[in-house]
Amino acid sequence: MVHFSAEEKAAITGLWGKVHVEEAGGEALGRLLVVYPWTQRFFDNFGNLSSASAIMGNPKVKAHGKKVLTSFGEAIKNMDNLKGSLAKLSELHCDKLHVDPENFRLLGNVLVIILASHFGKEFTPEVQAAWQKLVAGVATALAHKYH
Amino acid sequence: MALSAADRAAVRALWRKLGSNVGIYTTEALERTFASFPATKTYFPHFDLSPGSAQVKAHGKKVADALTLAVAHLDDLPGALSALSDLHALQLRVDPVNFKFLGHCLLVTLARHYPGDFGPAMHASLDKFLSHVSAALASSYRWTPGGVAGPQPPLPRAPESQ
Numbered sequence: 001m002v003h004f005s006a007e008e009k010a011a012i013t014g015l016w017g018k019v020h021v022e023e024a025g026g027e028a029l030g031r032l033l034v035v036y037p038w039t040q041r042f043f044d045n046f047g048n049l050s051s052a053s054a055i056m057g058n059p060k061v062k063a064h065g066k067k068v069l070t071s072f073g074e075a076i077k078n079m080d081n082l083k084g085s086l087a088k089l090s091e092l093h094c095d096k097l098h099v100d101p102e103n104f105r106l107l108g109n110v111l112v113i114i115l116a117s118h119f120g121k122e123f124t125p126e127v128q129a130a131w132q133k134l135v136a137g138v139a140t141a142l143a144h145k146y147h
Numbered sequence: 148m149a150l151s152a153a154d155r156a157a158v159r160a161l162w163r164k165l166g167s168n169v170g171i172y173t174t175e176a177l178e179r180t181f182a183s184f185p186a187t188k189t190y191f192p193h194f195d196l197s198p199g200s201a202q203v204k205a206h207g208k209k210v211a212d213a214l215t216l217a218v219a220h221l222d223d224l225p226g227a228l229s230a231l232s233d234l235h236a237l238q239l240r241v242d243p244v245n246f247k248f249l250g251h252c253l254l255v256t257l258a259r260h261y262p263g264d265f266g267p268a269m270h271a272s273l274d275k276f277l278s279h280v281s282a283a284l285a286s287s288y289r290w291t292p293g294g295v296a297g298p299q300p301p302l303p304r305a306p307e308s309q
Binding site for chain 1 (some may be wrong): 175179258259260271274290
C-alpha cells in the first residue's frame with residue numbers, strides 16, 4: 001500500500017486546491033490524445049479528433065476530461081486507501097471499457113506536465129516527486145482489479 | 148512515429164530559444180529525476196546528489212551537449228548518437244527504462260520554465276524527439292555471440308513432423 005508522508009500530502013492537496021478541474025481535465029485528456037494518438041482508440045464516437053486544435057477544442061474531450069479529473073480529485077481525498085476507493089472504477093475500466101492500464105500511467109505523466117506549466121516555480125522537484133507518487137498510486141489502484 | 152518536418156522545426160525552434168541555457172534545464176531535469184525516481188540514483192553512488200551539487204551540474208552539461216548534438220542531427224539520430232549508445236550500453240550499462248524517466252523530467256522542466264511555448268503540438272514533437280533519442284541510445288544494447296557486431300547464429304529448426 002502506498003504511504004504518503006505529511007509533507008507529500010501537503011504538496012498534493014496544497015496544489016490541488018488551486019487546480020481548475022474542468023480546465024485542467026480537458027487539457028490533460030486533450031494532450032494525451034495529441035501526444036499519444038493511439039489513445040484515441042477509446043474515443044471513436046467523440047467526433048473531430050483530426051488535429052491538435054480540433055482535439056483541444058472538442059467539447060466531448062473537455063467534458064470527459066472533467067469527469068476523469070473529478071474522479072482523480074476524489075482519489076486525492078482518499079490517498080490512504082487508493083485501492084479501496086478506486087476498486088469500482090478499476091472493475092469498470094477492465095470489464096466494460098477494456099482500457100490497458102498503461103494508459104493510466106501516460107495520463108498521470110501528462111497531468112504532472114500540465115501542473116508544471118501552470119504552477120511554474122511552485123512545482124519544485126519535491127512537489128513533483130509527491131505527485132509522481134500519487135499518479136503512480138492511482139494508476140496501480142485503477143489496475144488492481146484487472147483480471 | 149518518425150519525426151515529421153513540423154516536429155523537427157518545432158524542436159529546432161525551441162532549442163534556439165533555450166540558447167546557452169540548455170545546461171541549466173538538463174541539470175534541473177536530473178535533479179527532478181533523482182527526486183521522483185529514486186532508483187535512478189543507483190547509477191551515481193559516487194556523486195554528491197544534494198541540491199546545487201557541482202557534480203550534477205557538470206553531468207547536466209554533458210547531457211545538454213548530447214541533446215544539442217542530437218538536435219543538430221535530427222536526420223540521423225542513430226548515427227550521431229552511436230558513440231553515446233556504446234558508452235551507455237557497454238560501459239555505463241544504464242537500463243534503458245531510465246531514459247524515459249529523464250525524458251519525462253526534461254519535459255516537466257521545460258513546461259515549468261516555458262509554459263507559453265509548451266502547447267500540445269510542441270509537447271508532442273518534443274516527446275517524439277526524446278523517444279527517438281532514447282531509442283538511439285538503446286540501439287547498442289544487445290550483443291550477438293561473437294562480438295557486438297558479430298553475425299547471428301541460425302535459430303534452431305523445429306523438428307520435422309513425421
